[in-house]
Amino acid sequence: MKLAVSLVLAALLLPQGLEVGKDVPDLKLKSVDGKECTIAGLSKEGKVIVIVSWSVDCPSGKPTIGRSTEIAKKYADNAKVAFVGVSTYGDTEDKIKSYAKDQNITYPIVHDGDKAIAKALGAKQVNSTYVIKEGKLFWKGGVTKDGKDPVVDAIQAALEGKPAPASNKFPG
Numbered sequence: 001m002k003l004a005v006s007l008v009l010a011a012l013l014l015p016q017g018l019e020v021g022k023d024v025p026d027l028k029l030k031s032v033d034g035k036e037c038t039i040a041g042l043s044k045e046g047k048v049i050v051i052v053s054w055s056v057d058c059p060s061g062k063p064t065i066g067r068s069t070e071i072a073k074k075y076a077d078n079a080k081v082a083f084v085g086v087s088t089y090g091d092t093e094d095k096i097k098s099y100a101k102d103q104n105i106t107y108p109i110v111h112d113g114d115k116a117i118a119k120a121l122g123a124k125q126v127n128s129t130y131v132i133k134e135g136k137l138f139w140k141g142g143v144t145k146d147g148k149d150p151v152v153d154a155i156q157a158a159l160e161g162k163p164a165p166a167s168n169k170f171p172g
Contacts, residue, residue, distance in 0.1 A: 017121065017123070017124070017140070018120070018122045018130075018137050018140070019137065020137050020138065020140060020167055021137065022136060022137055023135055023136055024120075024121070024130075024132050024135060024136065024137055025039070025120045026039050026040040027039045027117055027120055029084055029086075029108070029110050029117070030110060031084075031108035031109055031110055032093045032096050032097050032109055032110070032111050033097070033108070035108055037082070037108075039132065039135065040135065042082045043132070043133075043134055043135040047079075047080055047082040048080055048081050048082070048132070048133050048155060048158040049084065049130075049131070050071075050072075050075075050081065050082070050083045050129070050130070050131055050132075050151065050155060051084050051085075051086055051117075051121070051132070052064075052068045052083075052085055052086070052127070052128075052130075052143060052151075053085075053086045053087070053088055053089075053112075053117075053118065053123050053126055054086075054126055055088070055089040055090060055126045056091045056095055056096065057090055057091060057095075058089055058126040063145050064126075064127045064142070064143040064144075064145060065103065065105075066103070067143050067144070067145060067149065068085065068129075068143050069103065069104075069105050071083070071143065071149060071151065071152060071155075072085075072106070072107040073106070074152070075155065076106065076107075078159075080159060081155060083107040083108075084107065084108050084110060085105070085107055085108070085109040085110065086109070086110045086112050086117050086118070087109060087110070087112060088112040088113075088115050088117065088118040088123065088126075089126055091111070092111075093111045093113075096109055096111055121140075127142045127143055128140070129141055129142050129143055131151065131154040131164070133158040138154060138157075138158050138164050139151070139154035139157075139158075139164045139165065139167050140167045141154075141168035142168060150165055150166075150167075150168045
């Protein structure tokens with residue numbers, strides 16, 4: 001009984017993640033290739049920011065890297081969209097760089113070794129995806145392996161000034 005009560009209390013005390021509609025902390029994003037930006041800076045430029053976490057080594061997250069890359073390529077020529085990959089879950093910078101080169105990933109990837117970005121966003125697993133508009137969390141969810149991605153709907157809604165679709169569960 002004590003264990004059950006302790007687990008419930010621990011769950012209640014853990015951060016539940018950033019809520020949709022709330023301000024996103026002004027995170028400094030430094031990619032493994034040395035480029036730097038901030039959430040505030042990208043927001044001031046009027047960009048819709050897409051942050052997707054993934055890991056080269058995660059068996060459930062790795063399949064979504066390819067799909068994330070397809071989505072990033074779809075918006076690569078859109079100056080109003082900033083796509084950023086974040087690796088928090090154990091990959092080294094060298095491994096990230098090598099993997100990105102091998103997979104022809106062209107969007108910036110941030111090594112979040114101290115988990116500061118994951119903690120600020122409330123990411124609990126690989127394949128946590130966030131769409132940020134005007135400095136606020138617009139949508140959160142995950143990238144699916146089947147190509148039916150609510151994240152694409154969320155990006156489009158943010159670009160078109162429409163309400164965000166319902167956030168989905170992180171499919172991992």
